[in-house]
Amino acid sequence: MSQSMKALVLTQHGSLDNLSVVTDKPRPTLKPGHAIIRVKASSFNYHDVFTVNGMPGIKVPLPVVPGLDLAGVIEEIADDVKGWQPGNRVLINPLKPGVGLMGEMTDGGMAEYALVDAAQLIALPDAVSYAQAAALPVAYGTAHRMLVTHNTIKPGDRVLILGASGGVGTACVVLAKKLGAEVIACAGSAEKAAALSALGADRVVNYREEDFSRWAINQYGKPQRRTYEGGVDVVINFTGGDTWRPSLKCLKRGGTLLVCGATAGYDPAEDLRYIWSFELNIKGSNSFYQDDLEALLTLVADGDIVPLIDREVPLEQAAEGLRLIRDREVLGKVIVTP
Structure with missing residues (x-):
């Protein structure tokens, strides 16, 4: 040999x-x-x-x-x-x-x-x-730990996913749909938006054509009303950079921002007023563990996710x-x- x-x-x-x-x-x-x-x-x-x-x-x-x-x-x-x-x-x-x-x-x-x-x-x-x-391991393992292991998404939640066309992003779309969420996927082209719709996303936003945060506020009501209704329940943001503050703006009162990375920059502009005014939750999730990977293999083997x-x-x-x-x-x- x-x-x-x-x-x-x-x-x-x-x-x-x-x-x-x-x-x-x-x-x-x-x-x-x-x-x-x-x-x-x-x-x-x-x-x-x-x-x-x-x-x-x-x-x-x-x-x-x-x-x-x-x-x-x-x-x-x-x-x-x-x-x-x-x-x-x-x-x-x-x-x-x-x-x-x-x-x-x-x-x-x-x-x-x-x-x-x-x-x-x-x-x-x-x-x-x-x-x-x-x-599976890095993309789906990271998404599984963030969404499933940490029990962060409930059936019926409105979940907005930034960077939805990448490895972790598509994994979040697949798993969030599996958990019964209404999925809003953000992508940078019409072709990707169409593909994400085919993957199961309920709504898609081309962030190059419109501001995703303003779109969510217009679609789901203004969080500034300080109600538990206006805005989305969960934003998944592993891009960071200039997407961080808009992510805070479109969350409903009591909403959750999930973060597992920062591909566009780890030191974003911050606005703490949104966090206390609307009682937002910031939930970090790091990497994955053996049980995440074993659970994913079972889901794939059973045909529950592809x-x-x-x-x-x-x-x-x-x-x-x-x-x-x-x-x-x-x-x-x-x-x-x-």
């Missing part, structure tokens, strides 16, 4: 030009407590854009193979690992115990093989494809796939098949 493999490698921070596909990356060496996975599918997240750009305060050991999400088959397993064997289909929890995220602190899924801690292994049901599984995949590309086109995510030209997930 060849001791080298094909992989996408980031050599230095800065731009997507620093990503290259190599054919001579040394294959991982098996260690106690670990398994080597033959990667069948991996997916990109906006987090990979941050990894390529470089993040203040986070020192990534370069060169590194990106890709937090991966699914595949156990190729080799250490003798001290019980309950697993070569040939088992598995989804990998991206968080490597004591190390950090795969694709950031250690090599990730954009390669033919990956070394994982046995604690990261999750059995993959036969009814779930490798591509579906690889779509992860939205925009396209599947070979490893040679992986950098272009990440560019599409960076430039917000996709709806849902980009899957790479090494």
